Amino acid sequence: MTRFFIVYISWIILAAGLAARAEEIAPVPVDGKITWIYRYEEGKQLARRLQRPMFVVFRCER
Amino acid sequence: MNGVDLNLFQFERDLTFMAFFMNNRDGVYTRYGGREDGDAESHLTKTSLLRIMDEVLRRHEAGEAPVEQPITSGQPPRTPESIPQLKPMLARRREQCIHCHDVKAAELRGLQELGTFRRELIFTYPMPFTLGLDIDPDHQQGVRSVQAGSPAANAGVMAGDTITRVGDRRVLTVGDMARVLEQLQAETKLPLELSRNGEFVKTTLTLSPSWKQTADPSWRPSIELAGPNLGFWAKQLSEPEKQAANLPADALALKVTFLFPNHPTPQEAGLRLGDVLIELDGRRNAWTTRQMHAYAQMNHEFGDKVPAVIQRNGKKHNIIFTFYKFNLDPK
Helix, strand or coil: CCCCEEEEEEECCHHHCCCCCHHHCCCEEECCCEEEECCHHHHHHHHHHHCCCEEEEEEECC | CCCCCCCCCCCCCCCCEEEEEECCCCCEEEEECCCECCECCCCCCHHHHHHHHHHHHHHHHCCCCCCECCCCCCCCCCCHHHCCCHHHHHHCCCCCCCCHHHHHHHHHHHHHHHCCCCHHHHCCCCCHHHHCEEECCCCCCEEEEECCCCHHHHCCCCCCCEEEEECCEECCCHHHHHHHHHCCCCCCEEEEEEEECCEEEEEEEECCCCCCCCCCHHHCHHHHHCCCCCCEEEEECCHHHHHHCCCCCCCCCEEEEEECCCCHHHHHHCCCCCCEEEEECCECCCCCHHHHHHHHHHHCCCCCEEEEEEEECCEEEEEEEECCCCCCCCC
């Protein structure tokens, strides 16, 4: 998994207490191991540079 | 979904999780996600995810071309914000996050406005179980069992088979299969390629007009577009509670916990908090609240009058629900 470039697109829902818009979300390290990126184009650029595939996730928190 | 290119990322919008393994030119190696009716995580397992990650890495490093190439090259992205039906939905909310299911609801509303909506349209991205295939959640090409009498059984698919191609596409996951199935018309032939004990097997499934429809669509948020709801939430009685109320363990028993404000259907029926619904339209299925709504949404029209039986203070009462149009969204 660490060999993967990972893009994480998440739309945080108000009910969860976070009303942040997607474009305002900064990359967040998960367990100190994975940095999720919330901007697809930014992720794609990094994937090009690193020559890695992308793992793009859509997750809904209702 | 704010700002997401809907043409690039096409998937089951009723899901709460969907993943794509992609190259850096928008090509998709494989999809990961999808669910069966009864279980939101039926095919999300750590084992399968790690296996697919390894598989995709291997294919990526070998220079294999993605199975899905972007269909949007050179075109401006089509975003949810461009769907006119979304604007009034968002205007009624405090938060402006566009959910995946909002997109589907808005698109279906658009079809309703055009007069081309049909209930069957909520059954998007059919999972392989609609063909009679029980796919191993950990090894998502593996057939665990085949439902007797199903299209898969009729085509000779057997437990232990490994599915390698569906239609004209190489598949690694149930998400891949659902993508192929989504693009099929009703009543069609579907070629399938399998590996059976190391041997290559090719067969063809014959699909009926209604093959995409499943028995319990109550998990789909989009079902709210399909028809009327009853205007209340309720809690299923537990077995001891049913016993105390002299109701069979497998009977319908929904205790009303919330009446939608200003919803005329429960108001006119005289429904009260604490009432227990024990029969609807002559049925006593042990539904959840969502399943009860889904029954009405899939089987009734606005304006229908439906008989019901409730239990109040130990006594049975006959009531009539009249189905009015009432917009459930948004909170």
